[in-house]
Amino acid sequence: MRAALTPTGRVRRLRMRITALFALTSALGLVTMAVLAVRSDDARWREQLDRSMNLDTTQAISLLTYDADDRIDTRDLVETVDADCPPLTVFSVPRDGASGPVVDFAAARPCLTARPADLRAVAEDAVRREDVVAVDRRAQDGRPVRLFAEPFFAPDAEGADGRDGVVVTVYETTVPLAEHRRTTWVLTGGCAVLVLLSAAVGHVLSGRAIRPALTVLGQQEAFLADAAHDLRTPVASLRMLAETALRGETDTTDVLRRTMRLADGMGGLVDGLLTRARLMSGAQSLAPEPLRLDQLVEAVVADTPAEGHRVTVRAEETVVVADPELVRRAVANLLGNALAHGHAPGMPADVTIDVARDGTVTVEDTGPGLPPGVAESLFERFRSGAGSTGLGLSIASWVAHAHGGSLAAGRGTRDGGARFVLRLPAGPDRQ
Template sequence: MPARFRRSRPLTPTARVRRLRRRITTLFALTSAVGLVAMAVLAIRSDDARWREQLDRTMDADTSWAMGLLETDESGRLDTRVMADTMGTGCPPLTVLSLTPGTDTDLVVDRAPPRPCLSARPADIRQAAAVAVRDEAASAFDRRTTHGEPVRVFALPFYWPDAVEGDRPQGAIVTLSKTSSQGADHRRLTWLVSGGCVALMCLSAAVGHVLSGRAVRPALAALDQQEAFLADAAHDLRTPAASLHTLSETALRGETDSTEVLRRTLSLAQGMGRLVDGLLTRARLMSGTATLAREPLRLDQLVEDTVADAPLGEHRVAVRAEEAIVVADPDLVRRAVGNLLGNALVHGHAPGVPADVRITVARDGTVTVDDAGPGLPPQVAGALFERFRSGGGSTGLGLSIASWVAHAHGGSLTAAAGERGGARFTLRLPTSA
């Protein structure tokens, strides 16, 4: 069948919650990434502008000092000898360009360093001076020297000493400065900021994954409790439902007296009602919305009543009970004992042979259930009380429910080999003392 005609399998509630967790994690990581990238770009651009601004201030100080040394001769022409004699023009390299009289764009070189420490292309020097004269303000450009080194070209316009307000600049002084060290520092900062940004984004994704996991954990726990409740309900109601079905078929065939049918139907309905109540109680206890109905009760009598109500058939069950008073929930303890007895009746005998079960109730609140069956299967002995673990023939919920009841009361449920070669289950409950 073509893929476009296939209907995608609907996701389970657990899968939808896990998908929501992945989406929350992704959204958290993307939000953090946007913020981190924006901060990184801002930091890199700020550093780039900062080192250029600092370099321009230094170059402006040099050219301003040199500008103070410019003079004019008796004929009104620019005289750069004092500047050259006082500070030199080789390093930092200072080039003085002046406008040709009668023009606004033609610049001529009045003073060029004979042996500059940095040499730029004449076109770059003229461009910087032309922009400074035109804008009547300092200008700066990033260029390269004749040897290919990165350099900063700075030009500052100057005026005649007798200039008045409104006069245009008469030329410009151009200086150069290396930018290789500043550029290397800026690239290093760029790599550090970029690497830190990537590391923080990974950390943000990890933190988001952990936080989203904690956020959806209650939902997953609720779903697990819901699935456990449904499975336990199906397990506990299967037997009385099957008995009702068999009883109904027997009554339809007329093989049983109607009064007996009604009596057994009523008994089964009452038992199913108790099971439903117990399941609902357990669900409320697991979700934390209810507490155990603890009360003093005669454990020996409860065990005897549970055995009397069990459908034994050909199986044999012997009870030896001492008077024992425990503090527990009667319905839940009855279910736990019934599950242990039912497990012994199903698994505690060889095929075709009736079960021989012995139940002992001690004064310390201990119930021991011994059978003469094949014993505990080695493959499930380590996880016997987990849900859906079974030796065969059942869904494996009975022992897990009994274990949960024992631990909910502060007791325990253990399994070991019995004296007759079968399995021995020991249920311990706290006594009234």
């Protein structure tokens, strides 16, 4: 059985179908127009040639007369017109139908020699229809030719023994047929190129049309991957605690306390995952407004439980234009990261936060610092230290760049700890 397509695969297959439909629609329109153009060109050159041949036959008929025996007299035609090229043939056709057409005049040295059967057939057809007849045939040497027959009638059209006449002329069609074939090939090639071009354009346009869907699917898959990755450990810990409690191997109060800590951690993790997903998808847009960055940082520090750690704030009066909620979350994530990893095991953290007038927030700790070569990819998810998901720094980096700022990491100036510098555009009166 064929494996089921992923959502991304189905969207890509839809793109190919849209491209094919676009190309097919264009091909149908172009082929229809090309067929009409080819037929129009074919009818045009035949119409022009028939008009020229009609002039020759009409001129020849004007020079024909009937003698006393009601026979066609071709002397004026022979003396006046060069009937060799294009060749002229004059037939007389009895009205009683007792016999077929009789040649009354034929070119002495014709430049084209049509088959006699073709000449007689077109002459009979013209008399029967009482109108001009034009057909395409082959000369005796195989060249394509066009036969044109125009009938004329004896003065005593009511007499039983009268004979009608037909003038037939022959034109070679090699050149116009070659030009027509050239036009056909040009139109065919042009249609093929335009179909390919329309397919390419349709592929590009369909790609642009499905790009938002692919982006959303990618974000959804990333969110699911993040959730599965980050929730696996705390869920396993909760299961282990539950099994331990069921076996009665530990104190119930201690189990509940550890369960509460895990629940709080999972709540913060889910909140971070949802925030990151909303930021990446654009569901949470910026709402910038002038705000006092120094006051916001002090409020974040006041709301963050220190749990024995020391946090020092050195802030200058600073005004920035930014989204308060997003900046608050970015600063809180940087502070939380410093409190979690900016100290030696079993020792309290010593964190310093500096707020400068140019819109810079510097968070520095005295912990073990950053491993070599980690600063470049530190703001990707899953790149923080043990016990952390890395979402906090990823969200802080996104907030900084969304405001036109930056977030940089490096070695601290105090005891070799880590140093994070968040830069936001300063307000117009503080630049």
